[in-house]
Amino acid sequence: MHILFLTDNFPPEVNAPASRTYDHASAWVAEGKKVTVITCAPNFPDGIIFEGYKNKFIHKENINGINVWRVKTYITSNEGVIKRAIDFISFMVSSFFFGLFTRRVDVVIGTSPQFFTVLSAWLLAKLKRVPFVFELRDIWPASIYAVGVMKKNIFISFFERLEIFLYHQADLIISVTNSFKAELVKRGICNKKIKIVLNGSDLEKFTPISVKDTLLSNKYGLDGKFVVGYIGTHGLAHALENVVRAAELLQHNKKIIFLFVGGGAERERVINLINAKGLKNTILIPSQPKEAMPKFLSLCNTSLVHLRDSSLFRTVIPSKIFESMAVGLPIICSMPYGEAADIIKKYNIGLCVPPENPRRLVKAIIKMQENTSLQEYYSAKSLVGSKDFDRKKLAIKMLKHIEEIVN
DSSP states (O other), X not given: OEEEEEOSOOTTOOSHHHHHHHHHHHHHHHTTOEEEEEEEOSOTTTTOOOTTOOOOSEEEEEETTEEEEEEOOOOXXXXXXXXXXXXXXXXXXXXXXXXXXXXXXXXXXXXXXSXXXXXXXXXXXXXXXXXXXXXXXXXXXXXXXXXXXXXXXXXXXXXXXXXXXXXXXXXXXXXXXXXXXXXXXXXXXXXXXXXXXOOOBOTTTSOOOOSOOHHHHHHTTOTTOEEEEEESOOOGGGOTHXXXXXXXXXXXXXXXXXXXXXXXXXXHHHHHHHHHHTOSSEEEEOOOOGGGHHHHHHTOSEEEEEOOSOGGGGSOOXXXXXXXXXXXXXXXXXXXXXXXXXHHHHTTOEEEEOTTOHHHHHHHHHHHHXXXXXXXXXXXXXXXHHGGGBHHHHHHHHHHHHHHHHO
């Protein structure tokens, strides 16, 4: 079977879509499948092309057995509605054009959140007369106005109609949460063609940690500190100004340090807020390669999951939950109560607090910091629970769903 997969994020980018696609494609190759990924030159989130790459019309490489075609697109940082739209549209056009030259394809997969990529995948599947799979990573365009980027208007209405059209056209929809499936069924999408494959983590890369990485701990002066780690995208959805406010409330506690690792549209704002407040209990590190993530996670005593107070975010499960579980980190989850909080409570792996509430967040941090036995309990539970979210097993689960519509 030859799987054609369209995604505008792929390693060496380190965000959740890139990691999921790479891990799944690697597992499919190991199962004897041919996988071709059409993507763009790596540039997320800053709009700067990674070293060793160029924005060429097409660049072909093989990564761990995966055929990777990188096509030319308009490159911009992860901010600004107009520029991002041009970026998305340019990838839609390029991925469709070069996708025409892929041979003997058995199925085409397009991944969201935005639907320009999925539209390209649908068109290619139609022309090649093969099944079309919609991997649903986000309810888009609802997520646009959920973070306040745009208000509902004629363009949003058009995208919502396109959204429903693509759901109906898909032979198979792979949803990353149970909540997304429930939402689609409510909108009249056929229940039988929606399958759930949750996110997870690579348990061979993310392994249990017992001590902090010595070199990094010494470099940042973290020995003996209780480190609250926010590791991931710094975006509009994450309301990180409230985490900065929590750091401000805790600035006189010399034992607690806030560690921010990552990039995104809001990183500069976070830096400016911290500088304006003169905070000394924060450490800011830019986005790091995926292989370095376990080392930075080892510096943390608790992992912070933080999202804006929007009802839409009740339906999402941030990927950092699964990576934190895999290394055995307790979690503090500050986001609207929903599927993510259900996982935290079901597996007894951390504390949940209301979103955008710095004072409640501070109380949770202090509770975790002062109770070593609680940390150890949550850590042990995280390691046990991580076995249910093994990315390789989940990749095989998705492959079986694909095989059902291809055979």
